[in-house]
Structures are given as C-alpha cells and as structure tokens.
Amino acid sequence: MTNDFEPIIVGFLCNWCSYEGADAAGRARQCYPSNLRVIRVMCSGRVDPQFVFQAFKQGADGVLILGCHPGDCHYKDGNRQALKRYTLIKSMLDAFGIEQDRLRLDWISAAEQEKFVQVVSEMTERVRQLGPLMPRANPLKKLDSNRSTRIENDMRFLQRKHKKISTKARKIESTK
Amino acid sequence: MAHKPKIALYWCSSCGGCEESVVDLAEDILAVAEAAEIVFWPVALDAKYDDVARLDDGAITATLINGAIRLDEHVSMARLLRKKSRLLFAHGSCAHLGGVVGLGNFFTNEEILNRVYCDVPTVNNPDRVLPRPETRQGTTVLKLTGLHDMVRSLHQVVDVDYTIPGCPPPPALVKEAVMMVLEDRLPPKGSIVADTRALCYTCPRKETRPEMLEVPSFKRVYEIEWDPEQCFLNQGVVCMGPVTRGGCMAQCIQANMPCRGCFGPVDNVRDQGAKSASLLASLMESTDEEQLKKIVETIPDPGGLFYRYSLASSIMKGRVRRRP
Ligand code: SF4
Ligand code: SF4
Numbered sequence: 001m002t003n004d005f006e007p008i009i010v011g012f013l014c015n016w017c018s019y020e021g022a023d024a025a026g027r028a029r030q031c032y033p034s035n036l037r038v039i040r041v042m043c044s045g046r047v048d049p050q051f052v053f054q055a056f057k058q059g060a061d062g063v064l065i066l067g068c069h070p071g072d073c074h075y076k077d078g079n080r081q082a083l084k085r086y087t088l089i090k091s092m093l094d095a096f097g098i099e100q101d102r103l104r105l106d107w108i109s110a111a112e113q114e115k116f117v118q119v120v121s122e123m124t125e126r127v128r129q130l131g132p133l134m135p136r137a138n139p140l141k142k143l144d145s146n147r148s149t150r151i152e153n154d155m156r157f158l159q160r161k162h163k164k165i166s167t168k169a170r171k172i173e174s175t176k
Numbered sequence: 177m178a179h180k181p182k183i184a185l186y187w188c189s190s191c192g193g194c195e196e197s198v199v200d201l202a203e204d205i206l207a208v209a210e211a212a213e214i215v216f217w218p219v220a221l222d223a224k225y226d227d228v229a230r231l232d233d234g235a236i237t238a239t240l241i242n243g244a245i246r247l248d249e250h251v252s253m254a255r256l257l258r259k260k261s262r263l264l265f266a267h268g269s270c271a272h273l274g275g276v277v278g279l280g281n282f283f284t285n286e287e288i289l290n291r292v293y294c295d296v297p298t299v300n301n302p303d304r305v306l307p308r309p310e311t312r313q314g315t316t317v318l319k320l321t322g323l324h325d326m327v328r329s330l331h332q333v334v335d336v337d338y339t340i341p342g343c344p345p346p347p348a349l350v351k352e353a354v355m356m357v358l359e360d361r362l363p364p365k366g367s368i369v370a371d372t373r374a375l376c377y378t379c380p381r382k383e384t385r386p387e388m389l390e391v392p393s394f395k396r397v398y399e400i401e402w403d404p405e406q407c408f409l410n411q412g413v414v415c416m417g418p419v420t421r422g423g424c425m426a427q428c429i430q431a432n433m434p435c436r437g438c439f440g441p442v443d444n445v446r447d448q449g450a451k452s453a454s455l456l457a458s459l460m461e462s463t464d465e466e467q468l469k470k471i472v473e474t475i476p477d478p479g480g481l482f483y484r485y486s487l488a489s490s491i492m493k494g495r496v497r498r499r500p
Contacts, residue, residue: 049450095479
C-alpha cells in the first residue's frame with residue numbers, strides 16, 4: 001500500500017534524556033519526519049495511560065513514549081514504571097481495535113541523536129502503513145440531528161387525537 | 177395529599193438489577209409511597225408514555241433513570257422525563273457510566289446482532305433473520321425503534337442532576353437519594369451519592385494492605401484458596417478498590433469477593449480503565465520486558481476487566497471505527 005497519508009505521532013519525551021536527544025538532533029541539523037508532535041514531560045514515568053488514550057482520541061495515529069535508558073532515570077526508576085505501564089497498555093489495545101505498533105516505548109539518551117531520528121522515522125513509516133485511526137464519534141454531536149423517533153411520533157399522534165376528540169365533543173355540546 | 181412530591185422511575189438498556197435495588201427497599205418503600213406519589217414506574221405500575229407527556233414541565237419532583245442509552249426510544253424517554261422532572265438521577269452504573277452493557281462498544285452492531293440472533297448455540301435461525309428498523313408487508317410498514325451505533329451513558333444524552341452509583345446500587349443509597357429529595361437536603365448539583373474517596377479507605381481489610389506491594393503474577397479467585405481476612409491485592413488477586421469510589425459499604429469484600437469497580441472512578445479521574453491499568457502496572461514485580469509480558473498474560477481480557485462498568489464513558493468510548 002503506497003500512500004501519501006501523513007500520520008500524526010504524539011511523542012511524550014522525558015525532560016532529562018530524550019528531549020535533550022531531540023534537541024541535539026535539532027542542533028546538529030539532522031532531518032527527521034515532521035509528523036512528530038512533541039510533548040515534554042518531566043519523566044516517562046509521568047505518562048499516565050490516560051494520556052495515551054487521550055492522544056489517540058484527539059487525533060494521534062501513533063503514540064511514542066521516550067525515556068532515559070534503564071538505570072539512568074533522573075528519578076531513579078520512573079522509566080521502569082513507564083515500562084510496566086507500557087506493557088499493560090499494549091495488552092489493552094487489541095480490545096480497542098488499535099494495532100499494537102501504534103504505541104512504542106524506547107530509550108533515548110541525551111547523546112543519541114541518531115537513534116532519535118531513527119526511532120521517529122521508523123515509527124512514522126510504520127504508522128503510515130497502518131493508516132489513519134478513527135476513534136468513535138463524539139457522543140452528543142450525532143444525537144443532535146433531529147431523528148424523529150417512533151415514540152415521539154406516537155405521542156404527537158395521540159395528542160392530535162385528543163385534540164380532535166375534544167373539539168368534536170365541544171361541537172356536540174354546543175349544538176345541544 | 178395534593179402536594180405530595182411526585183417520583184418517577186424508568187429503565188433504559190438495563191438488566192433489571194437496578195429495579196431490584198428499589199424493590200429491595202422492602203418495607204421502606206411503603207414509607208416512600210406514603211410521602212411521595214410514584215407517578216410512573218413501568219416495571220411495577222400501569223402508566224403509559226402518554227401519561228407522562230401530558231404532565232406539565234417540571235411536574236415530577238425527581239426521576240430515577242437506570243440503564244444505558246442505546247435505542248432511539250431511550251433518548252426520547254430520557255429527554256421527555258428530563259423536561260417533566262425538576263431533578264434527574266442517574267441510577268446505577270449503566271446510567272452513570274454506560275455500565276456492563278457499555279462493553280458492547282468493543283464490538284460493532286453487526287457483530288452483536290449476528291451473535292445474539294444467529295450464532296448463539298441455543299438460537300435456531302437458519303435464515304439469519306435480524307431485527308430491522310422497517311419491515312414491509314403488503315401495504316403495512318412495521319417499525320422498530322432505531323439501534324444506535326454505540327452505547328451511551330445518561331449523562332451523554334441529557335443533563336443529569338445527581339448520580340447513584342453501583343451495579344446495582346445498595347438499597348440504602350437509593351433510599352438516601354430519595355430521602356434527600358423528600359427532606360429537601362440536596363447536595364450541590366452533579367454530586368454522586370457516595371464517598372469521594374476510594375473504597376480502600378473504608379475496606380475492612382485495609383490494615384492488611386502493605387505500604388509497598390509487588391506481585392509476581394495475578395491470580396483469579398478460583399485458582400487459589402484465598403484468605404478471607406487479607407487484602408486481596410496482597411494475595412495477588414486483582415482488586416479494584418484503590419481506584420474505585422467507595423460508598424458501597426464494601427459489600428463484595430465482605431462477601432469475600434474482590435472489588436470490580438462498579439462505583440466508578442474517584443473524583444478527578446477521567447478514565448477508570450486507564451487508571452486501573454496504572455494501578456496494576458505499578459504492582460508488577462519485574463523490570464524485564466519479557467517477564468512483564470508474562471505477568472500481563474495472567475490478566476485475561478484486560479480491556480474488559482478494567483472497563484467493565486465504564487467503557488461507554490471512557491476516553492476512547494469503545495473500539496475504533498474500521499476504515500471502509
Ligand atoms: S447498573 Fe448493573 S444492576 Fe443496574 S441495570 Fe446496569 S447492569 Fe443491571
Ligand atoms: S485493595 Fe481491595 S481488599 Fe485491599 S484494602 Fe483495597 S478494597 Fe480492600
């Protein structure tokens with residue numbers, strides 16, 4: 001499948017390693033896909049599973065979580081927490097119909113600019129192949145279209161009938 | 177007599193358990209019937225939709241709606257009752273969060289209809305006849321109310337004043353909600369008639385829950401002989417107490433079963449399932465990816481477990497739409 005679909009990748013980058021790595025790539029004028037939207041977090045361990053789903057819901061076609069290498073966490077073991085969550089979130093994606101490859105966790109140190117470029121490029125290509133993600137529509141929007149329903153119709157019918165009967169009754173009354 | 181407050185009860189996509197929570201008020205229901213007039217309750221009283229439509233707007237003091245919203249009929253009834261009632265209560269997990277029926281959002285309507293009307297082993301339907309919105313026979317047209325492409329909570333369809341959580345809510349909470357109205361001591365709009373904190377705070381086993389906890393694998397209750405005094409998590413059994421709103425008087429725990437989360441998320445949590453995942457992730461005793469995968473495998477159907485009551489009101493709302 002060749003396509004010109006440009007996926008949106010939301011990346012949660014930890015402040016101390018991965019964000020620095022991205023910065024280093026920028027300073028070295030390295031090229032990487034512009035599909036990545038970076039959100040800086042203090043630690044990959046800050047990435048709540050709610051963030052991941054919120055990103056998918058708001059239009060991300062893929063989500064990337066980047067943190068320091070295990071052992072290098074600024075907060076000792078935040079990235080290990082991230083790894084635990086990541087494994088569990090992955091196991092939930094199937095039920096939502098989200099392909100596992102749309103979520104990726106990787107370790108990127110402040111010096112690994114090449115790896116940063118490589119991970120972002122790979123991720124973008126993979127998600128491009130998978131195509132756009134379409135979450136369920138916002139609940140209220142759809143309902144507001146004026147669907148006249150059976151009951152509303154029935155009710156209108158009954159009310160008309162009541163009116164008719166009472167006018168008829170009044171007429172009979174007045175002719176008496 | 178003339179000024180008795182009016183109460184109405186209605187069910188949408190419901191299993192009937194919530195109606196049972198009203199019936200379980202037992203003698204107390206007589207006190208309610210004494211103090212208030214029940215104007216509409218299809219399960220127990222003979223009244224027609226039309227009777228409701230003819231009431232003045234705001235004529236009903238309080239209406240309790242249970243069950244989720246998945247048919248056009250549910251929407252029109254919810255809207256009608258909203259118009260006619262001064263206060264509207266979401267009654268039970270289905271109205272509150274989408275509930276167990278909300279798990280239908282993990283599937284398409286096509287899958288659900290085929291399963292229910294054709295593929296269930298006890299169903300014999302060789303022609304694969306499915307309910308349709310319209311059936312023509314000669315000049316007659318028979319119509320069925322429309323089935324939505326997803327299950328919704330009551331909050332997603334109409335403005336709700338208060339919520340009674342639970343699947344079903346304990347009768348004591350239902351009574352409390354009704355008494356709140358009758359005695360005119362209403363909490364701020366939007367309140368949930370339960371605790372604001374997690375179940376663990378009121379759990380009789382909380383003393384046995386260690387400060388730091390890590391488990392090498394998760395167990396299902398039938399796999400072990402579990403200690404009826406000890407915190408479930410401490411025994412490796414998944415318990416949703418830490419991420420579930422309290423107020424149920426720990427009934428399941430007291431019956432020696434772990435919490436499954438029917439009271440919904442605590443304040444400030446947007447997505448109960450995601451928070452449950454966060455909880456269990458933090459308990460997994462390993463830092464090795466392969467080992468972690470093995471631990472995760474000991475949780476069958478994580479999506480269904482974490483979102484058992486709240487899928488329809490979660491961030492994702494359900495399975496993503498397939499591309500054509
Ligand atoms: S909340 Fe539970 S008891 Fe009430 S209708 Fe839904 S499934 Fe049944
Ligand atoms: S985790 Fe479950 S068993 Fe343990 S204290 Fe909390 S509610 Fe009680």
